[in-house]
Amino acid sequence: MKAFFRVLSAERLKMSKSYLWLIVLASPVLAALIGMLVSSELAEWPLLLGGMSLFHAMLFLPVMTGLFSSFICRYEHTGGGWKSLLALPVSRTAVYLAKFTVVICLLALTQILLLGAILITGRIIHISSPIPWHMLLQSILGGWVACLPLAALQMFASLRWASFAAPLVVNVIFTIPNILITNSATYGPYYPWAQPFLAMMPKGMNGYDFGAFNLPFESLMITVLGGFVLFFASGLVYFNRKEV
Amino acid sequence: MNEFVIRTHNLTKKYHDRAAVNSLNLSIGRGEIYGFLGPNGAGKTTTIRMLLGLIRPTSGKVEIFGKDLQKDRLNILKKVGSLVEYPSYYGHLSAVENLEAIRRILNLPKSRIAEVLDIVSLTKEARRSVKGYSLGMKQRLGIASALLGSPELLILDEPTNGLDPSGIQEIRELIKRMPKEHGITVLVSSHLLSEVELMAGSVGIIAQGRMVFQDTIEHLQHQASSTIEMTVSEPEAAVWIARDSGLTGQLQEGRIHFDGLSNTQVAGLVRRLVENKHDIYRVEEKRKSLEDIFMQIVGTGGSL
Numbered sequence: 306m307k308a309f310f311r312v313l314s315a316e317r318l319k320m321s322k323s324y325l326w327l328i329v330l331a332s333p334v335l336a337a338l339i340g341m342l343v344s345s346e347l348a349e350w351p352l353l354l355g356g357m358s359l360f361h362a363m364l365f366l367p368v369m370t371g372l373f374s375s376f377i378c379r380y381e382h383t384g385g386g387w388k389s390l391l392a393l394p395v396s397r398t399a400v401y402l403a404k405f406t407v408v409i410c411l412l413a414l415t416q417i418l419l420l421g422a423i424l425i426t427g428r429i430i431h432i433s434s435p436i437p438w439h440m441l442l443q444s445i446l447g448g449w450v451a452c453l454p455l456a457a458l459q460m461f462a463s464l465r466w467a468s469f470a471a472p473l474v475v476n477v478i479f480t481i482p483n484i485l486i487t488n489s490a491t492y493g494p495y496y497p498w499a500q501p502f503l504a505m506m507p508k509g510m511n512g513y514d515f516g517a518f519n520l521p522f523e524s525l526m527i528t529v530l531g532g533f534v535l536f537f538a539s540g541l542v543y544f545n546r547k548e549v
Numbered sequence: 550m551n552e553f554v555i556r557t558h559n560l561t562k563k564y565h566d567r568a569a570v571n572s573l574n575l576s577i578g579r580g581e582i583y584g585f586l587g588p589n590g591a592g593k594t595t596t597i598r599m600l601l602g603l604i605r606p607t608s609g610k611v612e613i614f615g616k617d618l619q620k621d622r623l624n625i626l627k628k629v630g631s632l633v634e635y636p637s638y639y640g641h642l643s644a645v646e647n648l649e650a651i652r653r654i655l656n657l658p659k660s661r662i663a664e665v666l667d668i669v670s671l672t673k674e675a676r677r678s679v680k681g682y683s684l685g686m687k688q689r690l691g692i693a694s695a696l697l698g699s700p701e702l703l704i705l706d707e708p709t710n711g712l713d714p715s716g717i718q719e720i721r722e723l724i725k726r727m728p729k730e731h732g733i734t735v736l737v738s739s740h741l742l743s744e745v746e747l748m749a750g751s752v753g754i755i756a757q758g759r760m761v762f763q764d765t766i767e768h769l770q771h772q773a774s775s776t777i778e779m780t781v782s783e784p785e786a787a788v789w790i791a792r793d794s795g796l797t798g799q800l801q802e803g804r805i806h807f808d809g810l811s812n813t814q815v816a817g818l819v820r821r822l823v824e825n826k827h828d829i830y831r832v833e834e835k836r837k838s839l840e841d842i843f844m845q846i847v848g849t850g851g852s853l
Contacts, residue, residue, distance in 0.1 A: 307656075308654075311653055311654050311655075311656055312653075312654055314653045315650040315651070315653040315654045318642075318646065318649060318650050318653065319639055319642070319650055322641050322642055322646070323641060380639050381637075384635045384636075384637050384638070385633060385634045385635045385637045386637040388598070388601075388603055388631075388633040388634065388637065389631070389632070389633065389637040389691075389694065390637075391603055392601040392602075392603060392626065392629070392631045392633065393626065393651065393654050393655065394623045394624070394626035394627040394655070394698075395623070395654055396623065548598075548603070548604045548605075549598070549603040549604065
């Protein structure tokens with residue numbers, strides 16, 4: 306456990322001087338712009354949340370998940386970094402956990418910023434009704450949890466391929482069909498790239514009552530956690546056996 | 550010398566039935582500088598990766614500090630510093646920050662960073678980002694990272710690869726100081742014997758995954774078969790006289806070369822030549838250079 310925190314602190318240092326924080330900011334800022342542009346029609350909280358998180362959840366969040374995973378492995382892939390890192394007296398499990406933790410912390414930060422953006426936009430466009438905390442938090446937190454399987458899957462891919470771009474391209478290719486796949490109540494919930502989208506859109510929102518959006522939040526979360534355990538364990542086993 | 554820091558027992562690594570490393574028995578004593586030599590692709594890096602637990606051997610065992618690597622990996626690695634293939638660094642960070650990342654993992658006092666920077670003479674450049682470093686400086690930073698945890702064993706894979714002569718000299722002086730000043734045992738690999746012979750006490754030579762020679766540098770020199778070279782007044786006639794007494798000499802540029810003559814054979818030949826009124830100007834013993842021996846042992850005529 307101590308080893309984990311030591312590696313985590315080293316990982317944080319490596320990330321600290323990169324421009325990754327700009328990417329963390331990008332999606333919430335964009336969402337805020339969308340929220341303000343179409344504000345007149347969205348003067349209700351569920352509509353604002355749905356409008357602001359649409360592109361974020363459908364597109365940016367899965368793409369960012371892949372980007373963070375690739376980024377956290379990038380420095381090690383260039384110039385024999387895995388060899389020097391893993392020749393240090395730390396277990397591979399500690400390294401894997403630390404890297405994964407950085408990825409999900411960055412995702413959590415994005416979600417918190419989005420929540421902030423929604424609240425501020427709501428204030429600016431004068432929504433009079435009380436803030437529906439339960440709905441907002443379920444969407445923000447649920448979106449974050451729904452990113453976990455994808456984050457684990459992308460970590461696996463990023464560890465597997467030394468290329469920085471390859472896992473990213475694959476990730477984008479799988480993200481694009483999201484809008485189609487969510488139409489299917491059968492397959493949508495199992496598609497890791499669509500899970501954040503399904504989790505974030507407010508239930509019963511006008512226009513989002515088709516296909517997989519009708520699924521109860523709880524059963525989606527069960528699928529998400531099952532997928533997460535599967536991908537996370539596979540990645541961890543792979544990394545522990547990897548020839549460096 | 551009785552205490553071994555590294556010992557391997559029939560260490561083998563196979564990739565699809567091809568043995569990259571084949572039944573290797575390495576033994577390195579405490580306080581030694583051990584030169585691990587071989588042509589590119591002979592299995593040096595594969596061996597080093599097994600020594601650090603980065604890959605699993607197909608069969609055989611690695612013992613470091615008398616402990617089994619497979620069972621005690623983390624405890625062993627606490628006392629090992631390494632630099633494998635390239636110095637790894639985070640280009641966007643400075644030397645201090647690079648070392649800080651490792652320091653956090655190793656849980657050492659902050660003062661260690663200044664100490665190792667001083668050892669490799671990087672103190673002045675320490676705040677610059679590593680991207681702008683020369684290869685020699687990066688290599689020194691790599692050694693600094695390897696030294697950070699005050700290791701008892703330093704494993705350096707081709708630390709002089711790609712450096713200019715002055716860079717090579719610097720690294721060599723740095724390595725030579727390790728056993729004396731810090732009591733560190735050093736394993737240094739190279740594909741050039743000339744780079745290692747000036748610092749190493751012992752050498753292991755590996756070719757096609759097998760250890761073909763392992764002993765001190767002095768013993769390696771003794772392996773050299775010597776040639777006797779004679780300069781005489783009438784070389785052609787002298788060759789015939791030599792042949793008459795059962796010795797075959799080759800005439801080259803007016804000098805006669807004999808392979809592997811004993812002292813008595815030399816004395817007998819000289820006496821006969823003098824008796825036959827030859828003037829003898831020079832009798833010299835020519836030893837093969839270490840590089841020649843290396844080539845001979847490794848068995849590749851071409852470049853390494």
